[in-house]
Amino acid sequence: MPENRRPRRTGGRKPSRSPRPTPKPPATDGPVIELEVERVAHGGVFVARHEGRVVFVADAIPGERVAARVSDQAKEKFWRAETVEVLEASPDRREHVWAEASVDRAPELRPGGAEFGHIRMERQRALKGEVLRDALARMAGVEVGVEVAPVDPALAEGVSVDDGTGWRTRMRLHVGADGRVGPYAARSHSIVPVTSVPLAVAELAALAPLGDRFPGATAIDLVAPSAGDPAIVMVEGDRPARGSRPTIEERVGDRSFRLDRDGFWQVHRGAAATLTRAVQELVDDDLFDPRAANHDLYGGVGLLAAAVGDRFGETVRITTVESDARATEHAGANLSEWLGARAVTARVDRYLAELEAGSGAAERARLRDATIVLDPPRAGAGREVVERLVELHPRQLVYVACDPVAFARDVGLFRERGYELDELRAYDLFPNTHHVEAVARLRAIV
Numbered sequence: 001m002p003e004n005r006r007p008r009r010t011g012g013r014k015p016s017r018s019p020r021p022t023p024k025p026p027a028t029d030g031p032v033i034e035l036e037v038e039r040v041a042h043g044g045v046f047v048a049r050h051e052g053r054v055v056f057v058a059d060a061i062p063g064e065r066v067a068a069r070v071s072d073q074a075k076e077k078f079w080r081a082e083t084v085e086v087l088e089a090s091p092d093r094r095e096h097v098w099a100e101a102s103v104d105r106a107p108e109l110r111p112g113g114a115e116f117g118h119i120r121m122e123r124q125r126a127l128k129g130e131v132l133r134d135a136l137a138r139m140a141g142v143e144v145g146v147e148v149a150p151v152d153p154a155l156a157e158g159v160s161v162d163d164g165t166g167w168r169t170r171m172r173l174h175v176g177a178d179g180r181v182g183p184y185a186a187r188s189h190s191i192v193p194v195t196s197v198p199l200a201v202a203e204l205a206a207l208a209p210l211g212d213r214f215p216g217a218t219a220i221d222l223v224a225p226s227a228g229d230p231a232i233v234m235v236e237g238d239r240p241a242r243g244s245r246p247t248i249e250e251r252v253g254d255r256s257f258r259l260d261r262d263g264f265w266q267v268h269r270g271a272a273a274t275l276t277r278a279v280q281e282l283v284d285d286d287l288f289d290p291r292a293a294n295h296d297l298y299g300g301v302g303l304l305a306a307a308v309g310d311r312f313g314e315t316v317r318i319t320t321v322e323s324d325a326r327a328t329e330h331a332g333a334n335l336s337e338w339l340g341a342r343a344v345t346a347r348v349d350r351y352l353a354e355l356e357a358g359s360g361a362a363e364r365a366r367l368r369d370a371t372i373v374l375d376p377p378r379a380g381a382g383r384e385v386v387e388r389l390v391e392l393h394p395r396q397l398v399y400v401a402c403d404p405v406a407f408a409r410d411v412g413l414f415r416e417r418g419y420e421l422d423e424l425r426a427y428d429l430f431p432n433t434h435h436v437e438a439v440a441r442l443r444a445i446v
């Protein structure tokens with residue numbers, strides 16, 4: 001984008017009636033204690049112990065000795081603390097990729113969202129693999145080694161894979177009462193001033209209005225679709241505005257997807273292509289039947305249904321199920337070339353309940369022969385959805401997961417009910433954060 005082009009600023013959302021409760025800010029006057037950092041925990045923090053009590057400490061690395069300020073002593077069983085000085089550094093420590101999130105800054109002034117930015121990339125991925133492996137062992141009874149793969153540079157044009165910056169195509173900045181713009185501080189809802197946003201793709205980093213004021217706004221959303229110009233959208237509350245909503249186009253290989261500008265799309269520039277490839281590779285051809293009642297649950301605008309369709313051809317029968325009516329409308333249009341594709345607006349739990357109650361013998365048989373892709377939000381599919389799926393007994397499931405603990409819980413539920421974890425991949429779709437994406441195939445064994 002030419003440097004002198006003005007960003008588009010548009011009003012986008014209506015004020016919400018009941019603002020979300022603001023979390024209590026971490027204490028800034030807690031005691032400073034010395035800690036030996038033992039291991040990584042889920043959530044981007046690390047486990048240490050102080051006088052027998054667990055302390056979850058941020059901005060550290062296992063093996064380090066740090067001085068940390070206690071920011072939360074409210075719980076009996078554990079405290080929370082933030083590193084303020086590294087006394088013995090890990091060989092995997094590096095300059096933070098976001099200077100303002102460095103341990104040199106006071107913890108309450110460090111922006112959130114890059115909690116692994118002080119760790120070399122290979123170690124970040126190893127730590128994410130440990131979290132996933134540990135969750136699967138504890139919650140699903142599965143012992144597996146997990147390698148977290150970086151995004152293939154061929155799938156993420158313009159992204160610096162080396163240091164994990166320049167990948168975010170969506171970003172929300174918050175606006176304070178004085179109209180100033182900035183990210184939230186880590187583990188808090190206070191807005192902190194920053195001069196850069198290094199995780200954003202270059203065109204968003206250039207547009208981020210970090211010195212500007214936006215009186216009346218509550219947030220600023222930045223969106224950089226892979227096709228077309230990036231946009232800045234002023235948010236005045238939580239709710240989408242009624243009436244017409246602008247749409248954008250995203251490209252994945254040769255395929256194009258239309259969606260609402262404020263609709264869900266994978267955030268990393270290379271994520272949609274990475275997941276497309278992963279799903280195509282994980283569906284087992286021997287188990288796949290194009291005429292079965294195949295599904296893409298939590299389907300968004302049809303990305304993963306298209307992945308299946310592109311792999312198995314135009315005879316594929318597949319239904320996407322998505323709770324957002326606008327996304328379903330787009331999915332219907334995005335998949336319109338496949339005669340066997342259908343897009344349904346429904347909550348997955350209710351949809352499966354109706355399927356179970358309303359299917360005759362022939363449809364039941366097609367469901368047993370089916371391949372089900374599911375890509376739920378962070379909370380995972382949950383017990384009810386797992387139980388309904390097991391009842392329908394599809395041959396294979398390809399589960400795309402962005403939360404290791406919710407995923408491991410669901411794998412455990414599937415395993416108790418006659419499915420096995422057949423193959424597992426993991427991808428670093430959120431470099432410099434603690435997040436990791438897993439893609440797994442589960443197969444019916446009974």
Ligand SMILES: C[S@@+](CC[C@H](N)C(=O)[O-])C[C@H]1O[C@@H](n2cnc3c(N)ncnc32)[C@H](O)[C@@H]1O
Nearest residue numbers: 264298299300303322323324347348375376377
């Ligand atoms: C992680 S996104 C995946 C979307 C799509 N697979 C993709 O990669 O673009 C999860 C989607 O599930 C939808 N969703 C959330 N809860 C749902 C529910 N209970 N039933 C159906 N869809 C739901 C969200 O609106 C969102 O589009």
